[in-house]
Amino acid sequence: MKNRLQVSLHIKILGLVGTLLLLVISLITVMVGYMESREDVANAENLALQTAKTISYMPGVQDAFRSGATLEELKQLTEQIREEAGASFITIVDRSGGVIGTAKDETVAIEETVTASEKELYQAMVFGSSYVFETGSEGGEVLKGVAPVTIDYGDYKKVEGVVTVDFPMKVIHNEILSDISKIILAAGLVFLLGIAGSFLLAKSIRKDTLGLEPFEISALYREREAVLQSVKEGIVAIDHQGVITTMNVAAKDLLDIRREEVIEKNIIDVLPSRELINRIQSPNKTINKELEYKDKIIIVNTRPLIENGRKTGTVASFRDKTEIKKMVDALSEVRQYSEDLRAQAHEFTGKLYAILGFIQLGKRQEAIELIQKEANLQKQVSEMFFSQIHDEKVQAILLGKFAKASEKKISFKVEEGSSLAPLPDHIPLSPLIVILGNLINNAFDAVKDCDSPEVSFFVTDLGNDIIFEIADNGNGLDKGAEYQIFHRGYSRKGNNRGYGLANVKEEVYSQNGAIEVNSSPGKGTVFTVIIPKQIQENNKRAGG
Amino acid sequence: MKKFIKVLLTMSVIFITAACSGNASGNDGYPNKNIEMVAPASPGGGWDLTARSLEKVLTEQELVDENINVVNKPGGGGEVGWKYLKSKDSHSLAVNSSLVLTNNLLEQSELSYEEFTPIATLATEWQALAVPADSPYKTASEFLEATKEDPNSVKIGVGPGLGNDDHLSLVQAASEFGINPADLNFLVYEGGGDVVTALLGGHVDAVTTSLSEVKDQHIAGKLKILAVSSDEPVEDIEDVPTWQDEGVDMVFPHWRGVMGPPDMTEDEIAYWDSKLEEMIQTDQWQQVLENNDWEDFYKNSKETKAFLQEQHDLYQRLVNDSGLLDN
Numbered sequence: 005m006k007n008r009l010q011v012s013l014h015i016k017i018l019g020l021v022g023t024l025l026l027l028v029i030s031l032i033t034v035m036v037g038y039m040e041s042r043e044d045v046a047n048a049e050n051l052a053l054q055t056a057k058t059i060s061y062m063p064g065v066q067d068a069f070r071s072g073a074t075l076e077e078l079k080q081l082t083e084q085i086r087e088e089a090g091a092s093f094i095t096i097v098d099r100s101g102g103v104i105g106t107a108k109d110e111t112v113a114i115e116e117t118v119t120a121s122e123k124e125l126y127q128a129m130v131f132g133s134s135y136v137f138e139t140g141s142e143g144g145e146v147l148k149g150v151a152p153v154t155i156d157y158g159d160y161k162k163v164e165g166v167v168t169v170d171f172p173m174k175v176i177h178n179e180i181l182s183d184i185s186k187i188i189l190a191a192g193l194v195f196l197l198g199i200a201g202s203f204l205l206a207k208s209i210r211k212d213t214l215g216l217e218p219f220e221i222s223a224l225y226r227e228r229e230a231v232l233q234s235v236k237e238g239i240v241a242i243d244h245q246g247v248i249t250t251m252n253v254a255a256k257d258l259l260d261i262r263r264e265e266v267i268e269k270n271i272i273d274v275l276p277s278r279e280l281i282n283r284i285q286s287p288n289k290t291i292n293k294e295l296e297y298k299d300k301i302i303i304v305n306t307r308p309l310i311e312n313g314r315k316t317g318t319v320a321s322f323r324d325k326t327e328i329k330k331m332v333d334a335l336s337e338v339r340q341y342s343e344d345l346r347a348q349a350h351e352f353t354g355k356l357y358a359i360l361g362f363i364q365l366g367k368r369q370e371a372i373e374l375i376q377k378e379a380n381l382q383k384q385v386s387e388m389f390f391s392q393i394h395d396e397k398v399q400a401i402l403l404g405k406f407a408k409a410s411e412k413k414i415s416f417k418v419e420e421g422s423s424l425a426p427l428p429d430h431i432p433l434s435p436l437i438v439i440l441g442n443l444i445n446n447a448f449d450a451v452k453d454c455d456s457p458e459v460s461f462f463v464t465d466l467g468n469d470i471i472f473e474i475a476d477n478g479n480g481l482d483k484g485a486e487y488q489i490f491h492r493g494y495s496r497k498g499n500n501r502g503y504g505l506a507n508v509k510e511e512v513y514s515q516n517g518a519i520e521v522n523s524s525p526g527k528g529t530v531f532t533v534i535i536p537k538q539i540q541e542n543n544k545r546a547g548g
Numbered sequence: 549m550k551k552f553i554k555v556l557l558t559m560s561v562i563f564i565t566a567a568c569s570g571n572a573s574g575n576d577g578y579p580n581k582n583i584e585m586v587a588p589a590s591p592g593g594g595w596d597l598t599a600r601s602l603e604k605v606l607t608e609q610e611l612v613d614e615n616i617n618v619v620n621k622p623g624g625g626g627e628v629g630w631k632y633l634k635s636k637d638s639h640s641l642a643v644n645s646s647l648v649l650t651n652n653l654l655e656q657s658e659l660s661y662e663e664f665t666p667i668a669t670l671a672t673e674w675q676a677l678a679v680p681a682d683s684p685y686k687t688a689s690e691f692l693e694a695t696k697e698d699p700n701s702v703k704i705g706v707g708p709g710l711g712n713d714d715h716l717s718l719v720q721a722a723s724e725f726g727i728n729p730a731d732l733n734f735l736v737y738e739g740g741g742d743v744v745t746a747l748l749g750g751h752v753d754a755v756t757t758s759l760s761e762v763k764d765q766h767i768a769g770k771l772k773i774l775a776v777s778s779d780e781p782v783e784d785i786e787d788v789p790t791w792q793d794e795g796v797d798m799v800f801p802h803w804r805g806v807m808g809p810p811d812m813t814e815d816e817i818a819y820w821d822s823k824l825e826e827m828i829q830t831d832q833w834q835q836v837l838e839n840n841d842w843e844d845f846y847k848n849s850k851e852t853k854a855f856l857q858e859q860h861d862l863y864q865r866l867v868n869d870s871g872l873l874d875n
Contacts, residue, residue, distance in 0.1 A: 099700075122730065126730055126868070127654065127867060127868070130710070130730050132710045132736075133654045133655055133656070135655050154736075157735075159737065160736055162733075162735050162736060
């Protein structure tokens with residue numbers, strides 16, 4: 005965090021807005037200043053030209069030219085105009101270039117009053133044009149307006165003289181300077197306002213983000229995303245239009261969504277289940293609703309987000325009911341084992357009391373017989389187990405089932421010739437519990453109404469596969485039921501059941517194994533489960 | 549962001565398509581509608597005459613299939629008409645003359661000749677310096693000498709305003725002779741006719757005007773033309789010397805031409821080059837020239853462009869100070 009440049013939001017906004025403002029304002033200032041100065045110059049030019057023209061048209065001037073009036077008479081007139089227009093110097097010359105009228109601002113130095121040259125008056129004199137130009141020496145530049153004095157003699161007109169009017173550039177420059185400083189002042193004010201505004205903006209953003217800096221927010225966001233992706237529960241969030249804003253990996257797995265890009269897609273285009281979409285888009289919340297989705301049962305929770313009475317989106321979470329069911333089954337299986345062992349312990353306690361009774365009564369022979377009988381029974385069981393079945397996981401499962409069988413008075417035997425080395429590590433306990441537990445329990449259920457209930461268990465791991473065989477002498481399956489028993493929801497035990505064999509099948513497949521059922525009515529049923537010892541690879545299977 | 553870029557792309561595609569189709573239809577068979585011939589003056593003047601002559605010959609000789617309409621836009625020494633032309637498409641043309649140059653040079657107009665498309669120079673008149681039949685000045689040289697001696701004593705009539713070709717031709721002649729044009733004593737009359745009247749009435753000592761204004765009077769002996777601004781002696785008055793004959797190195801055409809609005813295409817210019825070249829060779833056009841005392845002065849678009857540039861430089865020199873005051 006520290007090696008990267010972490011600037012606070014304040015600095016960032018101030019810097020950006022400040023730079024931008026400075027750029028824009030200086031550009032505008034330069035442009036306005038330029039235009040303003042151009043306009044000032046244009047105004048001054050216009051004023052010089054118009055003053056010169058006005059003087060040339062003035063009856064007094066025209067009369068002076070007609071009658072040859074003296075300089076003195078014109079002096080007052082020109083002085084008055086000069087005063088009014090703010091010009092520094094006015095001259096009226098006749099055709100020969102002789103000055104016949106002049107007026108001068110006394111405050112202006114002599115060297116700044118420039119008499120127009122013959123060249124500068126040429127156009128006015130020859131062509132009767134009026135024009136304006138800049139002239140004068142360094143520091144004493146003047147704007148000179150020139151207009152011809154055209155006298156109308158009735159039949160014809162004639163250019164008799166020229167009026168020139170000077171405006172010192174210094175005055176114009178000063179005007180431009182004062183204009184520009186006003187603009188700069190205004191620009192500075194706007195800049196300060198902008199800075200203050202961005203300061204407030206930064207503050208307001210900080211308030212909205214709970215005082216967090218943007219990088220902190222992004223860190224939080226990433227963390228939230230990681231949390232969301234790591235939970236086992238599927239989570240989907242949509243906005244008010246049904247567009248997906250969040251979907252974690254678990255949701256994708258659970259809802260079996262293969263496409264990569266789901267964010268910003270509409271939920272209608274992503275989910276295939278109309279029912280689920282309706283549930284998610286409904287304005288009411290859903291709690292633990294079970295829905296069939298593809299071949300799974302999922303538990304859906306939805307929670308609409310309401311803001312100011314309007315729905316702004318929905319968050320939905322999913323869990324796989326099948327998985328939960330499996331867990332519950334495994335748990336109850338384990339609980340069953342402990343129950344069974346307790347029952348057996350109870351039985352043994354009963355037998356111990358019987359032996360104690362025989363001994364106290366002095367009936368030693370009976371006591372010995374009872375002990376020998378029990379010992380034989382145990383020996384037979386343990387021999388079978390411990391000599392032939394070496395895998396502890398299977399031993400544990402079978403021991404539990406023996407207890408249950410003896411309690412239910414079912415004859416549960418491990419067939420001769422069974423043998424099982426310790427199972428490879430890649431076969432864990434829980435699938436074994438599900439497979440063997442369910443199959444043996446089913447067998448117990450199948451024989452519970454028989455006169456001499458018998459269930460036998462056979463296992464062998466000769467060859468590449470481990471083969472389990474569970475046989476019962478019950479009534480067998482109904483005709484055609486072989487195909488249905490593995491489907492979810494098929495059960496002869498009542499409603500909300502029928503997960504057993506479906507789970508068994510799933511677990512067998514998850515171990516790349518196979519399951520077969522062989523049933524003859526009235527004679528019983530045999531389930532055969534084949535699980536390969538080695539982790540399957542496609543080419544190996546093809547080769548073997 | 550993506551959407552924004554999409555919209556931007558779509559819009560630029562639409563614009564480009566529109567621009568392309570606009571261009572395509574623009575080039576499609578010029579001319580494809582009525583042609584407007586702008587005369588920047590009232591009916592009856594020289595420009596109006598030029599415009600109507602063009603219209604008549606081009607139409608009657610069936611050189612142009614589209615209708616040609618003459619439009620009069622008088623005012624501002626041609627400026628109103630030319631400003632109007634500037635806003636039109638290539639189906640409008642306007643008649644012009646040296647005023648298109650001098651208006652700008654004398655700061656009377658913002659329009660510059662460079663803003664238009666030169667089409668052709670068609671004809672010219674020549675300028676004449678005339679004096680009364682009983683004038684003491686027998687030749688142009690004598691006249692100039694006397695003027696140089698005492699500029700104020702020689703009153704020269706000109707009209708209708710300073711800065712026109714009548715005025716400028718004498719300004720040039722005088723400056724070539726070494727007289728400061730600022731010293732010339734010009735009296736400005738309302739028009740060409742008034743100038744001649746003033747001359748005949750003895751109010752002025754000389755006039756500078758178009759040859760056509762004084763040619764007939766000269767032949768009739770009522771006044772005397774001292775010099776013409778042509779390069780060769782003029783038909784019917786072969787006795788009158790040119791300025792060059794008088795030792796003043798000057799040929800001063802008072803030309804008339806045609807120009808189009810800005811940015812005409814090569815094809816459009818080529819169209820008029822071929823049509824006008826054909827036109828000036830017709831007998832009808834030759835008759836027009838003869839009737840108006842005009843002389844053939846045809847230059848195509850390219851030549852006109854160079855001619856205008858050359859004339860502009862000349863006028864610029866005349867208008868500024870005739871090159872006399874450089875010091």
